[in-house]
Every structure is written in C-alpha cells, then in structure tokens.
Amino acid sequence: MQMCSTLIKQAEKGRDWVVNCAAPIWFNNGIDWKQGGFYDALELTTLANGASRKRLRTATRQIYVFSEACRMGFHEGKAAVEHGLEFLYSKAQSPSGGYLSHFDLDCQPRSKDQDTYDLAFVLFSLAHSYRLLKRERERQEALLLVEHLNTHLRHPIVGFLEGSPHQEPRRQNPHMHLLEASLAWLPFDETGSFRRLADDLVSVFERHFWDPASGAIGEYFDDSLSRHWAACKVVEPGHLFEWIWLLTQYQQATGKPQSHLDQIYRFAHSSGKNIKTGLLFGELGIEGNAPGATVRLWPHAEWIRAEVSVLESASSNHTTMLEQATTALWRFLDAAPAPGLWVERHDGSRDQFILEPAPATSLYHIVGAFSALADSVAAHIPKPGYHAAPQEIQAYDVHSR
Numbered sequence: 001m002q003m004c005s006t007l008i009k010q011a012e013k014g015r016d017w018v019v020n021c022a023a024p025i026w027f028n029n030g031i032d033w034k035q036g037g038f039y040d041a042l043e044l045t046t047l048a049n050g051a052s053r054k055r056l057r058t059a060t061r062q063i064y065v066f067s068e069a070c071r072m073g074f075h076e077g078k079a080a081v082e083h084g085l086e087f088l089y090s091k092a093q094s095p096s097g098g099y100l101s102h103f104d105l106d107c108q109p110r111s112k113d114q115d116t117y118d119l120a121f122v123l124f125s126l127a128h129s130y131r132l133l134k135r136e137r138e139r140q141e142a143l144l145l146v147e148h149l150n151t152h153l154r155h156p157i158v159g160f161l162e163g164s165p166h167q168e169p170r171r172q173n174p175h176m177h178l179l180e181a182s183l184a185w186l187p188f189d190e191t192g193s194f195r196r197l198a199d200d201l202v203s204v205f206e207r208h209f210w211d212p213a214s215g216a217i218g219e220y221f222d223d224s225l226s227r228h229w230a231a232c233k234v235v236e237p238g239h240l241f242e243w244i245w246l247l248t249q250y251q252q253a254t255g256k257p258q259s260h261l262d263q264i265y266r267f268a269h270s271s272g273k274n275i276k277t278g279l280l281f282g283e284l285g286i287e288g289n290a291p292g293a294t295v296r297l298w299p300h301a302e303w304i305r306a307e308v309s310v311l312e313s314a315s316s317n318h319t320t321m322l323e324q325a326t327t328a329l330w331r332f333l334d335a336a337p338a339p340g341l342w343v344e345r346h347d348g349s350r351d352q353f354i355l356e357p358a359p360a361t362s363l364y365h366i367v368g369a370f371s372a373l374a375d376s377v378a379a380h381i382p383k384p385g386y387h388a389a390p391q392e393i394q395a396y397d398v399h400s401r
Contacts, residue, residue, distance in 0.1 A: 023180045027076055031062075041360060042357060056088075057361060064121075092109075119148075217264065237283075244264055293348040346360060
C-alpha cells in the first residue's frame, strides 16, 4: 500500500498534537502528584480539576496514554506511568484480589465494588507499562488478575459477569475491552493465558454479540446473552468500528480469518454516519433506525483505527474514508480553546459542540487513533525520529505490519 501525502501529514499532525500539546497539558495539570492518581477532567479555560472524584478507569487509561506518548517522543511520560502504577498498587488493589473502581479526591475508596470493564483496563494498562518499563511485577500482576477474573467473575453460562456485585443487563463492552487487553499481552504471552482468553472472547462475540442478519453488534443482553432480548437492539457505531479494529488485530495475530468484518463495516457506514453533520451517530437501532442526536468524541477516534486496519488490508490506495474519519475527530479537537484539549460532545440536532470539562478518559481514544495512524505510516515510510523503529513496533504491537 502506498501512503498518500495527506495521510502522512495527518500522522505528523496527530503525533505533534500528542507529544507537544496534549501530553504536556495533562502531565502538568491532570496528575495529582501529591495524593495520587489522575484527575477525571480538566476545565477548558483554567485547566483546573473539573471532577469531584477519581476513578480506576481514568488511572488505567492514563497509564496507557503516557506509555504511548513516551513511545512517540514525550519522554517525561515514564514518570506518569510509574505514578499511575503506584496508585494501582497502593490505593486501588483489593486485598482479596482485583481492583476497586471509585475513589474520593483523597484516594479513599468509595465502595468495595469491582467492575469487569475497569478490570479490563487494568490488564490493558499493565501490558503497556510492561512494554515500556520491562518490570516483571507488571507481568505477574496481570497473570494474577486473569486468575481473579476466571475464578470470581466468570459467568456460569457464558462470558464474564458485569462485576462484583453482578448487575443486569449484561453488556458486550467489558468483553470487548478484555479482548483488547488480551491482544496487548499476546507478544509477551509465555503461558498462553492471554491467547486462550482472546480465543474465548472472540467466540463469545461470534455466538452472542454479532447479529449475522444485519452485521450489527448489540450492546445490552439478558443474563444468557441472548440475541433475541429486546434491549440488545441498541447499537453504537463507535463500538462497531472498535470491534473492526480489534478483530482485525486478532486475525493478524492468530491467522484465524474473521469473515464477518466486511459485513460489520458495511453496516457501520450505511447506518452509523450522520450525513448532515459529517459525524457519527451516538447510537441507533439494530435495523439502522432511530439515531441519537448527541454524539461523543470517542467514536470518531475508533473510526480512524478501523479505517487504518481496513486500509492496511486492502490492495488499493483508497483513503477517502480514513480522511473523513480524521476530519471528524479534528472537529472535536479544534473546537477546544487550546491545542491538547477537546470538546467531548456534539449536539446533532443543532449542529453545535457542547462546552464542558474535557474528560481525561477520552485521551485514551485519541492517542490510540493517532498511534495507529502513525504506526501505519511509519511501517511504510520509515523516518528516523518520527516514531518507534520498525523492529520495536514489531516487538510489541499486534497492530504493526
């Protein structure tokens, strides 16, 4: 595949935004260096903390963000990763196994509840910090967490519980992020634990989440993950693109063809895009109807990653969809008052952005998108100092080619 000049420029622009704009802002303003952890949001104008809590989800995603930012050239990120790991081990880790999810600003836990979605991101963050720091502790903690998930959070019928305590409806989302985490660990999978987990999660996806009649992916399910439960008919276009990205990585890592990718991609494009705004819909029905008017930033970042994976596997130089996706994401970034921030939501009914504090968790999606784009360009046009060396990318990235 030949890279057009537009995508090369987009990759450079994205990397510059991460390394020179976002990472410095969130390093200097988004980390609580005194009490531990990371702030959940920043005010757009003052850069002050914009939330009254701290979350495990934010800490784990920021560990990933600064791991990637360090790889892309923001070398101060290593200190942020180490800071995040200290929060995990000293504040969030439960004596009985697993990790707690919600904290006050002074890092005192608000409950003993555990959320499988959040635990997936612990596993994911441990993979990226292990890749960066090469410390054995992170690998051992990951193996202990997989054991905890399999022992305490496996559903008796299929898949994983929502958490402890378990709640309904059940969701595809925790399973999707467990797949993401297992894929991140595959390059270091000495025991086969993560390959087995990935295989199991893809099987659950094929048997329960994916609708073979339409190509859609349901969001909510009953206790048996039945496809026929009425509430599962909610579809989020952002998750369609996220599954495309992850299933493509699984296919490349294992050699197992994922023949349903084209069908999911067609449904995402035929039903998930708001032609009037050029953005995606937040959610819609499984038949492609009743789209939600408001959409968040993150689906557009996942749209980029999906288009990168499709472009990489295609024989043509067709880049139009990827250019549309990058244009959409930049609209959220450019609407913020300063580079390195973003506006989180767009109201499609009025075609305008909603100004509110920028949530830290969205940076995981943005960095993931720009990282995927940069890796793709770097793999085809090696450029010293541009990004990770090709052999380094191959060593730890399942999405490298």
